[in-house]
Amino acid sequence: MAATERKPGGLRLALAAACGVLGVAGAPAHATEVSTGALVYAEPGRVKAFELLADGTHEFASGNIGTFRLVFDALTGASANGAVPAKNAQTFTSPSGGSGYTTAAGETPLDTTFKDTRFAGSGGLTFPWGRLTKATVGAYGSFESDYTSLGINGALSRDLFQRNTTITVRGSHFADSVSPMGGAPVPFAEMPAPTPGEHDDKAALEDDGEGSSESKGVTDLGVGLTQVLTRRTLLALNYTGTNVTGYQTDPYKILSVVDGTTGDPVAGTGTPEMFRYESRPDKRSKHVAAAELIQNLGRDIMTLSYRWYEDDWGIKSRTTEVTYRLNFQPTRYVQPNLRWYHQGAADFYRRYLVQGQALPEFASADYRLGEMDAVSVGMKYGTKLKSGNDLTMRLEYYKQTGNHAPNDAIGNLRDLDLYPTVDAWIANVGLTFGKQ
Amino acid sequence: MMRAKGSRRLVSALLLLVAGMTVGGCASVGVKPWDRDILARPGMTPGDDVITSSLDEHIYFSKEASTGGLGSGGGGCGCN
Numbered sequence: 001m002a003a004t005e006r007k008p009g010g011l012r013l014a015l016a017a018a019c020g021v022l023g024v025a026g027a028p029a030h031a032t033e034v035s036t037g038a039l040v041y042a043e044p045g046r047v048k049a050f051e052l053l054a055d056g057t058h059e060f061a062s063g064n065i066g067t068f069r070l071v072f073d074a075l076t077g078a079s080a081n082g083a084v085p086a087k088n089a090q091t092f093t094s095p096s097g098g099s100g101y102t103t104a105a106g107e108t109p110l111d112t113t114f115k116d117t118r119f120a121g122s123g124g125l126t127f128p129w130g131r132l133t134k135a136t137v138g139a140y141g142s143f144e145s146d147y148t149s150l151g152i153n154g155a156l157s158r159d160l161f162q163r164n165t166t167i168t169v170r171g172s173h174f175a176d177s178v179s180p181m182g183g184a185p186v187p188f189a190e191m192p193a194p195t196p197g198e199h200d201d202k203a204a205l206e207d208d209g210e211g212s213s214e215s216k217g218v219t220d221l222g223v224g225l226t227q228v229l230t231r232r233t234l235l236a237l238n239y240t241g242t243n244v245t246g247y248q249t250d251p252y253k254i255l256s257v258v259d260g261t262t263g264d265p266v267a268g269t270g271t272p273e274m275f276r277y278e279s280r281p282d283k284r285s286k287h288v289a290a291a292e293l294i295q296n297l298g299r300d301i302m303t304l305s306y307r308w309y310e311d312d313w314g315i316k317s318r319t320t321e322v323t324y325r326l327n328f329q330p331t332r333y334v335q336p337n338l339r340w341y342h343q344g345a346a347d348f349y350r351r352y353l354v355q356g357q358a359l360p361e362f363a364s365a366d367y368r369l370g371e372m373d374a375v376s377v378g379m380k381y382g383t384k385l386k387s388g389n390d391l392t393m394r395l396e397y398y399k400q401t402g403n404h405a406p407n408d409a410i411g412n413l414r415d416l417d418l419y420p421t422v423d424a425w426i427a428n429v430g431l432t433f434g435k436q
Numbered sequence: 437m438m439r440a441k442g443s444r445r446l447v448s449a450l451l452l453l454v455a456g457m458t459v460g461g462c463a464s465v466g467v468k469p470w471d472r473d474i475l476a477r478p479g480m481t482p483g484d485d486v487i488t489s490s491l492d493e494h495i496y497f498s499k500e501a502s503t504g505g506l507g508s509g510g511g512g513c514g515c516n
């Protein structure tokens with residue numbers, strides 16, 4: 001970044017770079033501003049998602065600022081269930097337990113019954129506390145058929161040094177409840193054979209004690225700093241520590257149990273293949289630090305950001321993103337963006353379990369916990385309409401790659417793709433009313 | 437456990453460094469109030485496009501193990 005360059009003023013910039021923090025949007029220039037957006041997300045042959053979002057801000061005569069956000073999204077399609085591909089077709093039990101699905105020989109097992117909708121809403125109030133300090137309080141709720149999240153948050157920010165510096169301290173707590181279809185499985189329990197008719201009614205499952213709910217608490221504490229460096233340069237730095245306790249296992253993810261020589265699936269109890277439900281620790285501590293530099297280049301604007309992430313599950317990641325806003329007309333721009341992401345695997349990530357070996361304390365084959373690289377490339381177009389409203393349109397491509405053929409793969413697994421590439425196309429439009 | 441302690445020490449050191457440099461460095465940089473015309477232009481505020489930022493956050497939360505950054509760190513949905 002520019003702050004590390006050795007040239008006249010470099011020390012000053014370097015000192016300033018250490019001052020960066022959380023971007024706190026100022027009060028809107030207009031009394032009321034509402035942004036709406038729609039998104040289509042599609043992984044060919046896998047998940048498809050549709051999302052609608054509305055975000056509003058209103059400045060009251062008292063100087064208080066109220067905000068709200070409403071989100072609806074719908075997911076459908078197929079999602080990798082964690083099992084490895086095999087040289088023969090494999091049969092799985094759906095999460096409800098009432099039916100099954102089959103994966104062809106050599107194909108990555110995908111849970112084809114994946115389907116969900118979500119409603120989420122949040123609101124907040126920011127009020128001045130003296131001339132230079134602002135306080136914000138808010139609440140959040142998200143509701144899915146098998147997952148509920150309720151949260152509260154608060155923040156305190158203070159402007160310093162002729163408002164060139166803003167320091168923010170904030171915290172939030174979420175209380176989540178997980179009610180998996182078919183009940184939360186016992187860690188490492190064998191996936192049973194389908195039992196048609198018995199597990200289609202979720203209420204009946206809960207009466208049987210099989211549909212138990214689990215809970216999770218998420219607490220964030222963060223500190224941020226925004227710093228005006230020059231007339232054309234702004235820096236934001238942020239640190240967040242997160243503590244998660246409770247149920248963090250994915251109840252729909254499984255691991256294949258394979259033969260230690262051939263790598264083929266072994267037979268289960270009443271099933272042609274044996275799969276075991278995954279198990280994750282019930283505690284997780286995360287640290288994330290991020291920096292963002294916004295540089296005006298005369299007509300255009302370039303933004304660079306970097307994120308550092310580590311947690312005590314052993315996951316480390318680094319994210320770099322650059323956007324370039326090309327203001328080719330006073331009210332029109334195009335903005336290409338490029339994002340690189342690298343993630344190391346969780347300590348307990350493993351692609352499969354081996355028959356005859358002792359079960360580990362924790363294990364998951366969820367590809368999202370594996371080592372991976374991801375790249376996003378996108379282009380956004382923005383314009384101010386004759387009505388004065390702002391319209392944006394964006395198209396983005398996302399690609400995630402991992403180790404297709406681990407060196408320690410056993411037998412026939414060496415010939416199969418153990419970490420298939422994930423491709424996704426993302427398209428979204430946004431319309432903002434009331435912005436000046 | 438050792439990793440967690442190491443991370444905490446690193447974070448504490450970074451926070452102290454940032455706090456110290458804030459006092460010493462931030463006071464000497466910046467602009468006068470009448471020089472903020474460029475900083476007030478669209479695109480010059482972190483998180484300027486709330487719609488795109490929010491949608492991106494949800495996608496990456498669902499597809500990757502890392503969460504958080506310049507905004508809130510976690511919670512919210514069962515997609516990860």
